[in-house]
Amino acid sequence: MKLDPFYLIVDSSDWIARLVPLGVKLVQLRIKDQPDVDIARQIREAKSVCADHGCQLVVNDYWQLAISEGCDFVHLGQEDLADADVDAIRKAGLKLGVSTHDGAELSTALAVQPEYVALGPVYPTVTKELKWAPQGLEKITRWKADIGDLPLVTIGGLTVERLSGVFEHGADSAAVITDITRNSDPEARTREWISATKTWR
Numbered sequence: 001m002k003l004d005p006f007y008l009i010v011d012s013s014d015w016i017a018r019l020v021p022l023g024v025k026l027v028q029l030r031i032k033d034q035p036d037v038d039i040a041r042q043i044r045e046a047k048s049v050c051a052d053h054g055c056q057l058v059v060n061d062y063w064q065l066a067i068s069e070g071c072d073f074v075h076l077g078q079e080d081l082a083d084a085d086v087d088a089i090r091k092a093g094l095k096l097g098v099s100t101h102d103g104a105e106l107s108t109a110l111a112v113q114p115e116y117v118a119l120g121p122v123y124p125t126v127t128k129e130l131k132w133a134p135q136g137l138e139k140i141t142r143w144k145a146d147i148g149d150l151p152l153v154t155i156g157g158l159t160v161e162r163l164s165g166v167f168e169h170g171a172d173s174a175a176v177i178t179d180i181t182r183n184s185d186p187e188a189r190t191r192e193w194i195s196a197t198k199t200w201r
Helices: 013-022 036-053 063-068 078-083 086-091 103-111 137-147 160-168 186-196
Strands: 006-010 026-029 056-060 073-076 095-100 116-119 152-154 173-176
Touching: 006 013, 006 186, 013 026, 013 036, 013 186, 026 036, 036 056, 036 063, 056 063, 063 073, 063 086, 073 078, 078 095, 078 103, 086 095, 095 103, 103 116, 103 137, 116 137, 137 152, 137 160, 160 173, 160 186
Parallel strands: 006 026, 006 173, 026 056, 056 073, 073 095, 095 116, 116 152, 152 173
Antiparallel strands: none
16 A cells, blocks of 8 residues: 555644645544543544545554544554454454564564554654664665565654655655644644655655
């Protein structure tokens, strides 16, 4: 499969309603520590917006809710993957993306035949505390060589100014959180990302 080169990650359906209409074609809803009923509501809201604007919605972690809400794509970190029922995910027809940081995690990810593999953090990130040091650009090239035609998503500290580096080293899609959500003008920055990634679209 082919992913859009601009992969927006946000923590609420409000962000999706705000930014997807600008032309975003790939977005992940990544909500933490909220009741399932609230997450389900936000998934439904996000699905509606994405359907109206031709955007692929990916649900982070909550694979059971993704199934019950009729979604078609879920992203799992390694800990969530270990606890997930991959057979149930596949039986429901969901596509799957998996986070990786080292060789062992990449092997674990490839064993479930995901639709894409994510590598990060490429650069230092402020989104969450990680035990992993920045991976750097050269690791992108090694990861891409290992996974072949499988799409490679890069994440962590990415900005518009750093995009050419990750794509030149083999990334297929660049995921972003804070460069947009903490920007003083998220809408303008989103448009910059859409424009800056058109070469790889």
